[in-house]
Amino acid sequence: MPKTALFVALSLATVGGFGAVETASRAVAQTGIPLLAVPRGTPRPAPAWHNKSWLNTEEPLTLESLKGRVVLLNFWVFTCYNCTNTVPSLVEFDGKYRNQGLTIIGVHTPEFPPYSGEHDKGNLQRALEKYHIEYPVTQDNDTRTWDLYGIRYWPSFVLIDKRGQIRYDGAGEFHVGDTNYQYWDGKIRELLEEQ
């Protein structure tokens, strides 16, 4: 009978070449408790992202080019059940508010290294088709935008006003018509009504 000893050590390092963020601190939201936006008091400037790979838009969107519009960033990944469960709500927001000045941007940030297929643009395109996503989506394969915004959970949301200020943020799955949906719906309308 062989004697086996296996040692498992905790690793909070940036294992797997997955960027500079501690892998272990990443999280995926799941149905259940609302982890909704808690306004942080004073608005703060949204940092400019520099993502190069985009879908559902002819050219990359920049924060500067979106001044005058309300922007909802959704950090998600197609392997996250909670993220895809939330997509119908975002699709509805897009349908209701795009013409009133809302731009939704899906920031697709992988959980696992590239072997998972999450980094593949073709896989992402198929996910957009599957979930009927027509709003712009950008690949955040190096997690730079995720890190830039200090995101920790999938799905997460950052709501930016017409002046480029972050006004609300939060995380967690929601569904069309539920309390959390109504919360976000109200915040979007609030910012759309501002001059």
Add this chain to the structure above:
Amino acid sequence: MGIAALVALLACGRAEPQAGARRPLVLHTTRAGDSLRLELMAATGWKINARLKPVLESSDGGLVRFDSPLLTPDSAYFTAPPVAVVAASGSPVRGTVRASVCAAGESVCRVVALEVRGER
């Protein structure tokens, strides 16, 4: 048959899903002949994401995925511990186990990365 039941713990993140749930995963290993069976157990109150199957990333570059045929009806989570089998002969098992775990009944899950160092 030697069994090493070892805890894999990563506790961090903004929202602690549940009190006492700071150790979301336990890795059980069982030696069976020339194979080493790795079983990833979710601690009470946690679920393992089946859409993104846990992986053992060996230090030699190999990948071994954990799997189980028993899933929730929506295929989102494992309902039985996913298992990976690796050859027990040869060099020691070294690498990283990566898994996405979700706190049952709450809205936050985590990605955990566990460094595994095995010696025989």
